[in-house]
Amino acid sequence: MDVRVRYAPSPTGLQHIGGVRTALFNYFFARAQGGKFILRIEDTDQERYTEEALEDLYETLAWLGVKWDEGPVVGGPYGPYVQSERFDLYKEYAEKLVADGKAYYCYCTPERLDALRAEQQAAKSEQQGYDRHCRNLSAEERAEYERQGIVPVIRLKVPTEGKTTFHDILMGDITRKNRDVSPDPVLLKSDGFPTYHLANVIDDHLMGITHIMRAQEWIPSGPLHIILYEAFGWQPPAYCHLPMVMGKDGQKLSKRHGSTAVRDFRQQGYLPEALLNYVSMVGWSYDGEREFFTREDLEELFTLEKINKAPGVFDYKKLEWFNGQYIRQKSDEELLELLLPYLVDAGFVSLPVDGEGRQQLLLLTASAKERLKVLSDIVTLSRFLFEEPVWDDLSIFCAKGVDLGVTTEALTRAYGILRAGLESGLGDQEIEDNLMALASEMGLKVGGVFMPIRVAVTGSAVSLPLFDSIRLLSNQRAFGRIEKALDILKREVR
Ligand code: GLU
Numbered sequence: 001m002d003v004r005v006r007y008a009p010s011p012t013g014l015q016h017i018g019g020v021r022t023a024l025f026n027y028f029f030a031r032a033q034g035g036k037f038i039l040r041i042e043d044t045d046q047e048r049y050t051e052e053a054l055e056d057l058y059e060t061l062a063w064l065g066v067k068w069d070e071g072p073v074v075g076g077p078y079g080p081y082v083q084s085e086r087f088d089l090y091k092e093y094a095e096k097l098v099a100d101g102k103a104y105y106c107y108c109t110p111e112r113l114d115a116l117r118a119e120q121q122a123a124k125s126e127q128q129g130y131d132r133h134c135r136n137l138s139a140e141e142r143a144e145y146e147r148q149g150i151v152p153v154i155r156l157k158v159p160t161e162g163k164t165t166f167h168d169i170l171m172g173d174i175t176r177k178n179r180d181v182s183p184d185p186v187l188l189k190s191d192g193f194p195t196y197h198l199a200n201v202i203d204d205h206l207m208g209i210t211h212i213m214r215a216q217e218w219i220p221s222g223p224l225h226i227i228l229y230e231a232f233g234w235q236p237p238a239y240c241h242l243p244m245v246m247g248k249d250g251q252k253l254s255k256r257h258g259s260t261a262v263r264d265f266r267q268q269g270y271l272p273e274a275l276l277n278y279v280s281m282v283g284w285s286y287d288g289e290r291e292f293f294t295r296e297d298l299e300e301l302f303t304l305e306k307i308n309k310a311p312g313v314f315d316y317k318k319l320e321w322f323n324g325q326y327i328r329q330k331s332d333e334e335l336l337e338l339l340l341p342y343l344v345d346a347g348f349v350s351l352p353v354d355g356e357g358r359q360q361l362l363l364l365t366a367s368a369k370e371r372l373k374v375l376s377d378i379v380t381l382s383r384f385l386f387e388e389p390v391w392d393d394l395s396i397f398c399a400k401g402v403d404l405g406v407t408t409e410a411l412t413r414a415y416g417i418l419r420a421g422l423e424s425g426l427g428d429q430e431i432e433d434n435l436m437a438l439a440s441e442m443g444l445k446v447g448g449v450f451m452p453i454r455v456a457v458t459g460s461a462v463s464l465p466l467f468d469s470i471r472l473l474s475n476q477r478a479f480g481r482i483e484k485a486l487d488i489l490k491r492e493v494r
């Protein structure tokens with residue numbers, strides 16, 4: 001069988017972790033099977049549709065390097081792939097169902113349906129939803145409604161007896177009594193718009209979709225879709241509902257846990273390789289051990305059999321760790337290219353950068369590489385190079401448990417050692433040893449000496465390695481900052 005799968009997002013919001021995982025699993029499955037990956041835009045909900053969401057979809061897939069074989073922009077033999085361009089088709093098929101006695105026109109006004117709902121709620125009635133009022137209208141009754149100019153909706157005739165089973169590759173058979181399936185849902189609205197169920201089933205069939213991989217929240221729609229396929233006389237595709245993506249607390253992943261929009265991750269400086277790799281490990285594993293996979297690896301190795309039944313946990317810390325790993329695999333040149341937009345945005349550098357400026361930034365990149373969790377960390381880590389430090393609260397100079405007086409003395413003496421060492425060309429290690437000797441002589445922990453130097457040079461208690469920072473700044477600028485800091489400290493402790 002030639003595998004054909006699709007990702008069918010509704011452009012109503014930004015692409016989030018769960019959606020992207022669905023896209024990736026479909027894409028990898030298609031690639032691994034030598035099949036086709038189709039992108040379909042389910043934009044039938046015009047009220048919730050946004051242009052921004054559609055742009056975000058394209059940007060996100062491009063960023064991840066996921067290309068679709070058929071779909072918007074690239075076209076294909078089953079197009080158009082945007083549902084709002086297929087409205088005539090849905091109408092035609094819905095009317096065909098009516099002609100075949102599988103669906104019917106319903107003339108109920110919104111007022112009648114509201115009243116019905118209120119009544120059912122007041123009576124706490126077991127029967128909720130549409131009461132199938134129009135299911136068996138006589139020709140005369142219909143004619144009367146038509147004469148009144150009421151434009152009907154089309155509803156599906158859901159069998160009232162028996163049950164419907166659909167098979168899910170992961171979950172096995174899922175059976176529901178037909179009387180528990182939504183009572184005669186609307187397929188086509190009076191304005192000619194299809195509902196999700198109608199458009200989704202028609203398109204999956206006409207586009208020759210063989211496997212449906214989508215979020216588990218769609219399981220409740222399964223029996224209804226099977227009934228629709230039967231009404232059309234079509235063979236349903238295979239289903240594989242994907243396990244939920246949860247936060248660490250066992251709740252469905254949501255904004256409460258942190259960002260879920262891929263765009264946010266992209267802006268913070270997660271690499272597409274890292275996000276793609278980690279998200280693919282949420283609910284899928286290769287052999288339970290190997291964790292690192294490139295997109296190309298997964299295009300080859302992905303199998304449905306290895307999808308977990310249990311919900312997958314999305315761990316922000318783990319993603320951050322993956323990101324760090326991928327950052328460290330970059331060459332300095334590659335990494336600098338990725339960091340530049342952040343440096344430009346912060347107003348630290350302006351493009352183009354070349355010559356000595358570029359060399360300087362390459363040194364910065366090399367020094368920062370080990371410490372970057374996300375690309376945007378470069379802004380805090382490099383601020384000291386581009387802006388003079390301001391020390392608002394002098395306690396920042398003090399290591400834990402050391403007072404300002406002792407800190408000032410430590411910095412005074414450390415400066416002497418540092419300056420002498422650097423000017424006489426001692427190596428980092430020797431200077432460091434001398435500073436450690438000072439610490440022990442003063443009865444301080446190492447931080448008691450290094451913290452004030454670090455804060456004087458970089459303005460921050462967290463920074464790049466000290467000697468790298470000094471080299472990046474130049475001895476002269478670093479000494480100037482230490483002297484300025486000493487002035488301020490001495491005035492304060494006098
Ligand atoms: N448009 C639906 C969504 O946004 C598609 C669900 C499906 O894959 O059938 O999730």
Ligand code: ZN
Nearest residue numbers: 106107108134
């Ligand atoms: Zn009705």
